[in-house]
Amino acid sequence: MAPAAGVRRRVRRMLPRPALAAAATAAVGVALLPLVYLSVRVGDAGWPRISSEVFTSRTGQLTARSVALAGLVTAASTVFGVTSAFLVTRTDLPARRLFGVLAALPLAVPSYVAAFAWVSTVDGFEGFWAAALVLTLVSYPYVFLPVAAALTRADPAQEEVARSLGSGPWHTFSAVTLRQVRPAMGAGALLVALYVLSDFGAVSVLRTDVFTRAVFTSVSLGFDRTGALVLATVLVVITLLIVSGEQLTRRRAAHYARLGGAGRPPTRLRLGRLRWLAASGLAGMGALALGLPAASLARWFGEGVSRPGSLTGLATAAGNSFTLSAAGAGLTILLALPLGLLGARTPGPVAVVLDRLAYLSHALPGLVIGLSLVFFGINVAYPLYQSVWLLALAYAALFLPLAVAAVGAAVLQAPPALEEVARSLGRRRFHVLRTVTVPLAAPGIGAGAVLVFLTCMKELPATLLLRPTGMDTLATELWSQTSVSAYAAAAPYAALLVLLAAAPTWWLSARTGVLAGGGS
Amino acid sequence: MAELRVTAVHKSFGPVRALRGADLTVRSGTLMAVLGPSGSGKTTLLRCIAGFEPVDAGEIRLDGQQIAASGRTVRPERRRIAVVPQEGALFPHLPVRGNVAYGLDRHSRRTGRVESVLALVGLAGFEDRMPHHLSGGQQQRVAVARALAPHPRVVLLDEPFSALDAALRTAVRQDVRRALRADGATAVLVTHDQAEALSVADEVAVMHDGRIVQSGPPDLVYSAPADPWVAGFVGEAVWLPAEMTGDRAHTPLGPVPVVATGDRPPAMAGQVLLRPEQIEVVVPVARAAVTATVVGHDFQGHDALLALRLADGTPVVARIFDPASLPHVMGGEVGLRVRGAARAFPAPPQTPQ
Amino acid sequence: MRTTRPGGAASVALVTLLTLGPAACGGGSEGTPKASDKKITVYSGRSESLVKPLLEDFQETSGITVEARYGETAAIAAQLQEEGSRTPADVFLAQDAGALGAVAGKDLFAALPDVLLDKVPAAYRDEGGEWVGVTGRSRTMVYNIDQVAEKDLPESVFDLTEPEWKGKVGVAPTNGSFQAFVTAMRVEHGEERTQDFLHGLKANDAPIREGNGAIVADVENGTLATGLVNHYYVYELAKEKGTSVDTLKAKNHFFANGDIGGLVNVSGVGVLKDSGDDPDVRAFADYLLGTQAQTYFAQETYEYPLVAGVASAPGLPKLPSLKTPDIDLGDLDDLQTTIAMIKESGLA
DSSP: OHHHHHHHHHHHHSSHHHHHHHHHHHHHHHHHHHHHHHHHHHHHOHHHHHHHHHSHHHHHHHHHHHHHHHHHHHHHHHHHHHHHHHHHBBBBBBBHHHHHHHHHGGGSSSSHHHHHHHHHHHHOOOOOHHHHHHHHHHHHHHHHHHHHHHHHOOHHHHHHHHHHHTTTHHHHEEEEEIHHHHHHHHHHHEEEEEEEHOOOOOHHTOOOOHHHHHHHHHHHTTTTTTHHHHHHHHHHHHHHHHHHHHHHOOOOOOOOOOOOOOOOOOOOOOOOTHHHHHHHHHHHHHHIIIHHHHHHHHHHHHOOOOOOOOOOHHHHHHHHHHHHHHHHHHHHHHHHHHHHHHHHHHSSSHHHHHHHHHHHGSOOOOHHHHHHHHHHHHHTOOGGTTSHHHHHHHHHHHHHHHHHHHHHHHHSSSSSHHHHHHHHHOOHHHHHIIIIIIHHHHHHHHHHHHHHHHHHOOOOHHHHHHTTTOOOOOHHHHHHHHHTHHHHHHHHHHHHHHHHHHHHHHHHHHIITTTTTTOO | OOEEEEEEEEEEEETEEEEEEEEEEEEEEEEEEOOTTTTTTOOOHHHHHHHOOOEEEEEETTTTTEEEEEEEOOOOHHEEEEETTTTTTOTTSHHHHHHHGGGGGGHHHHHTHHHHHHHHHHHOTTTTOOOSSSHHHHHHHHHHHHHHHOOSEEEEEEEETTTTHHHHHHHHHHHHHHHHHHHTTTEEESSSSSSHHHHHSSSSEEETTTTTEEEOOOHHHHOSSHHHHHHHHSOOHHHHOOOOOEEEETTTTEEEEEEEEETOOOSEEEEEEOOGEEEEEEGGGGGEEEEEEEEEEEOOOSOOOEEEETTTEEEEEEEEEEEGSSSTTTOOOEEEEEOOOEEESOOOOOOOO | OOOOOOSSSHHHHHHHHHHHHHHHHHOOOOOOOOOOOOOEEEEEEHHHHHHHHHHHHHHHOOOOOEEEOOHHHHHHHHHHHGGGGGSSEEEEEEEEHHHHHHHHHHHHHBOOOOHHTTTGGGGGTTSSEEEEEEEEEEEEEEEEETTOOOGGGGSSGGGGGGGGGGTEBOOOOOOOHHHHHHHHHHHHHHHHHHHHHHHHHHTTTBBSSHHHHHHHHHTTTSSOOOEETTHHHHHHHHHHHHHOOOGGGGGEOOOTTGGGGGGGEEEEEEGGGTTOOHHHHHHHHHTTTSSSHHHIIIIOOOOOOOOOTOOTTTOOGGGGGGGGGSSTTTOOOHHHHHHHHHHHHTTT
């Protein structure tokens, strides 16, 4: 009896909430569907084929270039993201709220739209550095948003103590403030890195030879699916390295919301003469990230005579984008809930491994995810094939990490003590989840849903492969028009796509708190 | 209302043994204070009773029915044991009414239970306030009302007053005490504050290193501590080396009547415990048998502690109740007299940290 | 047409849509036996704006409902290979022969009846009879009239490796049409000459673009002097600008005298295995090779009709004057060799 009880106890310590862990495992299963597909297809290819595809100098170059691009964009996004978050939340920058929204809005611009805009504006704009610039401009909000939220919530007392101990503002920032927002910064940077690895839009338009482009080229050059999938596998390995590396540098500390006690607004750093320099810097970023694409779209529309079919067509596409993205966001959040809860409530090796596994498919290009869901739909879930749900499942596989990160952070707003009290009052776990945890975490979960929603709106390759037959979205229409050079017809779709994505982005930015409390 | 019985409970977290055979009995309708320094395992004990942690060994019974044992944990929601956590932990998204009614079924919500428990804690009319509009003391009272509302078999309070300021603490403490008593609740209060434990509880259980080392009525625990550690933890202790002859001890303060601790007769040699209030400072010096030098002074408002050194160097602490009337200049000479009996202990005292 | 529900109040809509979603947009046609059900599913690698009016016309005249999925030709080819025999598709309408060859190579197409195949010259259909060309596209050299004088235009595509063209000839090596052109060159002129040509382009710093459209746009705005593309891209550009091709700076130069630079490639159609006997599908294939559709392609897309008796757009050289080498345009093994050579040359 004693050993059995011992084993049971050890199991319980490892896995304190079996039902939750099971649900989380199922969610990770969805994220891993593409890997199952990859291993089946790559397995079919056989070792000689794999080694001839992988162990080439070209693969080495691709790896180096992809990693360099991801590293450069991540570093630049982190610098821009943290700087703008700090300027907006902690200084007496003029027009802070405006800049707060401006810094988040590039999230609404699909990378292929931004890249197109740049190519058609700047002659000879292509290659590695061009791609790095465009990708930085569209992805630094991934760092800005969480860091701005963390800076708004962070306890100013620590900074005050540092200042009182004779630390200058710069040293305080690097030693105290940065440390406080480190988890948010790390999570954002990880998303940027994986996003860059998976992006196809910008690198193809800007002709930068990286892994995703090689994967697509493999498919279009001689319709070589196997070669493409073997290359995609290398991408998974890179992701695995990045994700475990990030885990190693992470310090486990759950910063639960304070119970009671009112948070003080932080004191704002006076920038003095630097105020206007900082403001023009942010304005410049905004112009490059938003103004230039907007001007470009306007020019396309003005110079061409092609027009989208009709307003109804435009509205239908917008409605479809909305439906598909809402389904995708809903399903993704639903799957992210157990994962996020498990990570926040029962931190341990199991939770960590599940969380990390959820990231593995995140750097795979949409085409590969699309094909893997075709495989899954045809062989396993035929009734779902070419339905909204299979596409939603693809979105979940692609964007689960975005939602998991958001849910994890949101659950921290509902400290476990509250759940314990609720249970001690005779309420079951599920009831407690529904009446206490979810309502408290709802804004954060909502933010995750919105982030996934607008990412789904921009997604193209998987959408093309998996959408229900005849269902056009803004992104597919945009693609369809640009593929026959009908840029003027494409412009309204692009503009509507950006505008529709901008509304939720605005909300995301508002809830970080940068729009609240104007006092200086 | 129910009797709670904890028997030989063990609980470890990895290498840390938080509970090492804790025993506790709480009689129906009484308030038991579990008193111990931080790290003594008292919060773990409370969490085991609540059902938030499974126990490794031993058992917990409520009204004779087993609710926790090794490999068996009745879920918290089935125990009818309500918890008042340290910070109150009100649900921030619910108004006071929603908080208090949380554990009530639909029927009891309509019978005015919410209003009556709120009245009990002195917050009648606060039903529609949101938690962040309440003061700390009010939040704590709502948390108690919330716990009492569904008529739990036991209410567990985890250091509920520690976040309140001193003046408020006494008032809230007394109100909560009154509310618990008025509702006939059986309650366990966990605290590291011995004054709080002694003043509020019907019984006190002192916890040390994962065990309950003594439990009983507050006055008994204070006046007859089971061992030197308890003596030192529950109040100020003055230790004096002593030689016993019959029922008298010869100490640096002169001969003092002794009472044995437990069943053991006083040993021939050992030490005795005196409480500072047993040591009377007499002026003028000439009228006292023993004199001492004032070496320190700890003013506490209603009284003061005077640190003294006897001629042979033995340190002694005396409590004086009228600090203004006595001269206590540093280095000054005072006379000392002992009131009442001392407690004899065999071993040299270990002082609690 | 499928109905979709426009989103209501955004906040509530999410949950509502989760439940309404599947009802609003059900799955594609399932694995039902492909007898005449007055409905066909077309996977189209050709663009929607081009194909849709045609499909609507077919639907109207035949009474057969057409469900169309649009995508990149290569991605659809991969999708069809993945779907295998359970594909909901009846017909694959492809941008180029290579993709049709890839699908045929997986044994997924049904053999087409000879009456259908015989409408099209043998060079523009599969030797095994599993797919048939619908339209022809000629390779051309597009040039900017301000930068290249008509008299300086080369007679042969091989001239483009000469120093005078250094940095002036835009190519899209990852594009199917370029690959088909290189394959044809290999067949016609041998591996060695082709290799020299590719290396010559690379050594001449030929600017590389992602697709033909980008090359034509850059030639029009003067960024590029010339480029190797398909002939109809200038017409697309003119249409987008709302003018006629005559007003453009970008002009087509057709390589004459059977030069390989004037290769004619095809877009084509294949029928999926289970739909081989479906009369609806047959009706659609007939329609594509009928006078009406061929005329539509000729006039709307400026492609060459492949069926006898339909005239090509005015201003285009006659099809027989262009090069039609004796190769199987869908031969994948050939294509793989081509790709290896393109990669080896450093162009892709």
